[in-house]
Amino acid sequence: MPSLRADAAARRALILDAADHVFGNHGVTAPLDLVVERAQVGRATLYRNFPDRSALIEALLLRTVDRIARQVAELGTRDDALFVLLDGMARRIIDSPALADYWRAVHPDDPTVRGARERVRTLMEAPIQRAIAAGLCRPDLTSTDISLISGMLGAALRGKNREERSALAGRALQLLRAGLQGTGATEA
Structure with missing residues (x-):
């Protein structure tokens, strides 16, 4: 079973991958909800990792x-x-x-x-x-x-x-x- 730290790092990487994709396709002003949706994480997880855009x-x-x-x-x-x-x-x-x-x-x-x-x-x-x-x-x-x-x-x-x-x-x-x-x- 992966450690909590490894789990958190994996979620952070998923968010970054999702943001890269969303911003690459829709611009840096794209709604952050698109990042949340693509990363398949909750909004709180996004903001815990990245407090703002x-x-x-x-x-x-x-x-x-x-x-x-x-x-x-x-x-x-x-x-x-x-x-x-x-x-x-x-x-x-x-x-x-x-x-x-x-x-x-x-x-x-x-x-x-x-x-x-x-x-x-x-x-x-x-x-x-x-x-x-x-x-x-x-x-x-x-x-x-x-x-x-x-x-x-x-x-x-x-x-x-x-x-x-x-x-x-x-x-x-x-x-x-x-x-x-x-x-x-x-x-x-």
Whole structure:
């Protein structure tokens, strides 16, 4: 029989999964009752875990950063890890456009957003250095460029549906890869 803590963690994960789905399909202002219904939990359980919408959205952001951390660990010392991680960022924008747009709109000095961005930059440092050392990436790329790259990928949010977002993200990745490789690039 699972412990009470494991049970609570499982319910919290169900709520986050449900919120990710609901916000991805209906926007971050969707009724929280849709989250409760999808997670198949009571309203009290939702509010015990997340006192308000902001806390729920913040938890989704932190979970995304944790997923990036796990992906970095899983990729280990692969020279192409940077590009795999960028593909993952693009997929997140395609799958959860409302959340991606929300996080981009939050003031950069918001402590949670600032902390998440700093953690992602730190996580990206080793993959960037490996890509540079392997000759896969221009030598002047730094982890501070990740916010700029993320912004470029964010242009995919202009797509009206998943297919359009996917096409835009794919094209952005093609352009980014060429720019990151630096072949024939000139400095402005």
